Structures are given as C-alpha cells and as structure tokens.
Amino acid sequence: MSFPDLVPALAARLPELRGRLIANAPLADLIWFRAGGPAQLLFTPADEADLAAFLAALPAEIPVTVIGLGSNLIVRDGGVPGVVIRLGRGFGDITVEDGHRLRVGAAVPDVKLARAAADAGMAGLAFYRGIPGGIGGALRMNAGAHGGETRDALVEARAIDRAGRIHVLANADFGFTYRHSGAPADLIFTGALYQGRPGDPAAILAEMEAITRAREASQPIRERTGGSTFKNPPGHKAWQLVDAAGCRGLRLGAAQVSQMHCNFLINTGGARAADIEGLGEEVRRRVKDQSGVDLEWEIKRIGVPA
Structure with missing residues (x-):
C-alpha cells in the first residue's frame, strides 16, 4: 500500500527542519514482530527543539502517532496514515545527577538505563533490565517487571504537546495505575528524571543477571x-x-x-x-x-x- 506523499508540502512549510522525513517508510523492520505496513510519513527529529517546531507547524488535520523501539506494538498491514514520529539519537543521552538521580532521553532503551544506574552504584532501577523497549513507552504504560514499576522511581518527565508546547510532569501528574498512565494522549515524552538510592554496583549487576536468566528461562x-x-x-x-x-x-x-x-x-x-x-x-x-x-x-x- 502507498499513501500520498506529504514530504514536499511539509518540507516547504518547515525549511529549517533538521530531522529526517521519509514518505511511505516501511515500519516492519522497526517492529519486533517484523510485520506490518508503512508510515505515510516517518519523522525522526534531531532533538527536542526540532520536534517542538515540527509539531507547532504541522497542520492540525494530520494525525500523529509515536512509536518507540517497537517491542510492544502491532502495526496493521495497511500502514499508518499521517505522521509517525520515532525519536532517535537526539533523545538518547544519559546523565548521572547529584542525589542518586539519573536523567535520560525518551529513546534510551530500558536495559541501558538499568546498566547506567548499576555502573553509577544506583539501586532501585534494576527492574528495567527485564523490560523490552524504551523509556518513552515505559512512561506511557507504567512499564514494570520483577517487583518494580516506573511509578516507583520516576521523579518527573518532559513532554511536548500537539501544538509544540513543552511540559514538565511530576510523578503525581501521571495518574499511574497498572500498565497505564493517565497523561494526556497527545503528549510526546522526550526525557525523564529517575530517583535511585545508594547501592553496590556488583550487587546491582548480580540482580540484573538474575533477571536476565529468569527471562531467558521462561x-x-x-x-x-x-x-x-x-x-x-x-x-x-x-x-x-x-x-x-x-x-x-x-x-x-x-x-x-x-x-x-x-x-x-x-x-x-x-x-x-x-x-x-x-x-x-x-x-x-x-x-x-x-x-x-x-x-x-x-x-x-x-x-x-x-
């Protein structure tokens, strides 16, 4: 299936856009199931400012869908109309902050967050080793495993709405429940701040290895x-x-x-x-x-x- 090409009109409307636009982009290779149709337009923004500018200029009638690492997703065979946004390298930073805190971009894989926390001697985030996918998806669905959930460690998250406005949401703003976040559906998460606690790196790594073995066995x-x-x-x-x-x-x-x-x-x-x-x-x-x-x-x- 092929959709009408949105790239020329959007490129003309956004001459300073730094991200990548691809018309009728195959999505199957980005999805863990390795199945499904194309995106009418796939946009990979360069960074948060690029994403905000894109959303602010995007005509309101064009639908927007966000995907992450594709680990918990079925893309139907007819494809996805409108714009599909997938965050890339510009949302992949990890920074250790004072007070046993970790700031990460929304495109960071969950397992990479867990490893960074372990390397920093930060306990309380090892459960992310057992969750496929990335931080953006974890925020959207309160991802959890092995006795831990996103709501247990999240301090706040940054997000951009459909009009290109930036928001900072505290943990309480999410209305977290089991595998669900009550955050507005139009928000695109760009990063998050997590709270850990002091821990021994070797002990945390051992916990993560136990999680890995349990997943591989079951x-x-x-x-x-x-x-x-x-x-x-x-x-x-x-x-x-x-x-x-x-x-x-x-x-x-x-x-x-x-x-x-x-x-x-x-x-x-x-x-x-x-x-x-x-x-x-x-x-x-x-x-x-x-x-x-x-x-x-x-x-x-x-x-x-x-």
Whole structure:
C-alpha cells in the first residue's frame, strides 16, 4: 500500500527542519514482530527543539502517532496514515545527577538505563533490565517487571504537546495505575528524571543477571515477539487463563501462541500483522468462553487493515 506523499508540502512549510522525513517508510523492520505496513510519513527529529517546531507547524488535520523501539506494538498491514514520529539519537543521552538521580532521553532503551544506574552504584532501577523497549513507552504504560514499576522511581518527565508546547510532569501528574498512565494522549515524552538510592554496583549487576536468566528461562525473548500480549486481569494471571483455554501453541497462519510462555505471540516467519492480531483476538474469545474473563490487550495496535 502507498499513501500520498506529504514530504514536499511539509518540507516547504518547515525549511529549517533538521530531522529526517521519509514518505511511505516501511515500519516492519522497526517492529519486533517484523510485520506490518508503512508510515505515510516517518519523522525522526534531531532533538527536542526540532520536534517542538515540527509539531507547532504541522497542520492540525494530520494525525500523529509515536512509536518507540517497537517491542510492544502491532502495526496493521495497511500502514499508518499521517505522521509517525520515532525519536532517535537526539533523545538518547544519559546523565548521572547529584542525589542518586539519573536523567535520560525518551529513546534510551530500558536495559541501558538499568546498566547506567548499576555502573553509577544506583539501586532501585534494576527492574528495567527485564523490560523490552524504551523509556518513552515505559512512561506511557507504567512499564514494570520483577517487583518494580516506573511509578516507583520516576521523579518527573518532559513532554511536548500537539501544538509544540513543552511540559514538565511530576510523578503525581501521571495518574499511574497498572500498565497505564493517565497523561494526556497527545503528549510526546522526550526525557525523564529517575530517583535511585545508594547501592553496590556488583550487587546491582548480580540482580540484573538474575533477571536476565529468569527471562531467558521462561520467555521466548529470541523470537519475533511483542512481549506480554495481555494484561493480568484482577485476581488472575493472563498466561494461566490462556493455557486453561487450550491456546498454548495455537496458530493462525505463521503467527503462534508461544509454547514456552503462552502470554506471548510469536511470528514464526512471514506472519502478517492481521495473523498476529487475529490470533490474539481468537485467544481472547476462547478465554472468555472458558473462564468468563475479558482479556485486555497490553500490546498496542496502530494503523489500518490492508
């Protein structure tokens, strides 16, 4: 599928833009599932100021979608209309600050944040070693693992709204709940400040290694997957419900429910996004029929069908 080219009009409107604009940019290679259609326009801003200028000048009728490292995402086969924004090197800085604090850009991978904190002797952030993806996504969904959540360590975050205005949000402004942030949907996070506590680097690294071993033993992390597919419903574990409904190993086309951990969907090779999403919906249907529980997607789904 091919969309109308937005680049000429936007380039003329924004002659001083420093970021990169690509029309009909393939997204599959940026998504862990390795499936899905193109972005009508992919914009990679140079830095926060470049992003703010772009958003301020972008016509209001053009939709904006933000993606991170693509670890928890299905891009539908018809692609994503409008502008897809993906933060790059200009949002990848990590700075250790006084008082056991760490300031990071929104494009920093979660695992890199955990390592930087360990190297600085900063405890309380090792749980990020067990979370795929980047800081922007972690802020949006209150990412957590191994007993820790984003809300436990976040001090504040910087963000830009659809009009190009910069905001600073304190932890309390997020309204964090399980795998959810109540921050306005139009905000694009650009960076965050985290609070750690004094710790021994060797002990923190040992904790991170234990997290790595636990993930490798129980999750299909070397497959083309999107991480945990469904949120844990109150009083239940999603994987147990999926297993009880007989869905372990279930297939649709080249998409499969993982045999190792049945709250993971995998692309066994050549799966369409429609196969992956359709398999997830079939799992939801079977779980509902078997247990009466409505599973809620944890993986974000964007774009239009083919």
